Amino acid sequence: MELWPGAWTVLLLLFLLLLFLLPTLWFCSPSAKYFFKMAFYNGWILFLAVLAIPVCAVRGRNVENMKILRLMLLHIKYLYGIRVEVRGAQHFPPSQPYVVVSNHQSSLDLLGMMEVLPGRCVPIAKRELLWAGSAGLACWLAGVIFIDRKRTGDAISVMSEVAQTLLTQDVRVWVFPEGTRNHNGSMLPFKRGAFHLAVQAQVPIVPIVMSSYQDFYCKKERRFTSGRCQVRVLPPVPTEGLTSDDVPALADRVRHSMLTIFREISSDGKGGGDYLKKPGGAREAGL
Template sequence: MELWPGLWTLLLLLLLLPTLWFCSPSAKYFFKMAFYNGWILFLAVLAIPVCAVRGRNVENMKILRLMLLHIKYLYGIRVEVRGAHHFPPSQPYVVVSNHQSSLDLLGMMEVLPGRCVPIAKRELLWAGSAGLACWLAGVIFIDRKRTGDAISVMSEVAQTLLTQDVRVWVFPEGTRNHNGSMLPFKRGAFHLAVQAQVPIVPIVMSSYQDFYCKKERRFTSGRCQVRVLPPVPTEGLTPDDVPALADTVRHSMLTVFREISTDGRGGGDYLKKPGGVGEAQL
């Protein structure tokens, strides 16, 4: 029986993929990342009609969280949360967290408090089903390239925090940092907290370097510790206090990052390598 050329191609791919999976760590990395992103897009398709019943509402974030919590099991990643009792029980606040990769979503979903939504770059809004699901869940989008618009959005968020009892999650580094440290913090989140006179709750995720490294194309199973730090009050502070506030919070987060990334639960030896969070860099 003669096979069509397209069928031969399919058969070759079916034979080649398992070989690449077992023989090439780089291929395994790309397969895992492709499935990670594709699976999130698929879950978003399922979430959209459920969330659409309410329309755009922060309560829809519970639906997204419920649908995403299982992903860590697919990749053999154990997420350990400590300090969750530090979340203020019944008031608005601003969460600030370090930002390492798209895998931050796993730690975020593990610890995400009620009525809390991330502030994300506007480009995410156009990310297909994921963008629509995020919009329905109340995610706040800002255009970082247009400073005036970003400031305006932050002012509106400050009012929303107080009038609708909403919490927001901000990555103050502004972009993903794969280098095992923390970039300098942008001050928007701190201006927001001071303007609304609400606490800042720092959250630190340990280094992923023992199981994930984009540069080395490595993605295995491992552990990540998420540490919630005590809230930092902003009552009585003014915009003039923001630079010192941002520096103080970053210093405390970086100290904890070093601690939890060298206790055998994430990052460990990487932090001792050149380019890691070694003493020479601090």
């Protein structure tokens, strides 16, 4: 029993030490600030997912639950001082299924996605997200489509089912065709799954481009400040009459148009412009 007072003293000292260290690290270490911000970003999303789960569970797994997730996530940009500007939203087809393709830079893409996400639209995500605690369950309840990218046969089967769902349930899907996050300020080559899906379902492709985050966020430099991001919705690309033989050219054409817009909006001072002004910035962006 005599150990308890000592234990409480140690805990109190550790608590006081944290109270001193955390503010010191926050103001003196940009790297520490980066890790604190990212830890809070991920932790806050997990917490919000816990709140969303019982609300979404009333409907069960339903694409309409995505509205609940979107409503709960929209405020995060204000916590980080990130201004998201959307242009071209009038290009969304008003009343038909379509496939959205977007560039993929980091987990912060969630902010731009929630800002512009159309109705009855769900992302296609890697299956690992399903096991991401409360976030995975919330995504499942919201109708997010999970694909095991390591098993090609399963991925093709899921895509075939998605094509039928697009047409029979008036659903739109959001795909990141680069397949993984790209931090180098350009765009990776596109995987063709999203384009095969659109051609198989004979639905339009709606390209969405998010400007470079490099003026306020850089994983390599451990930098995360406030800033601006522009989200540009491009005119839909029709796929009527196209076949699987046309998919490679279609994917290249869409990527070229998206990369052109990415360079434009990342250097116009309204999203990523400071990055391209840095030494080597234009070279890294492929300009």
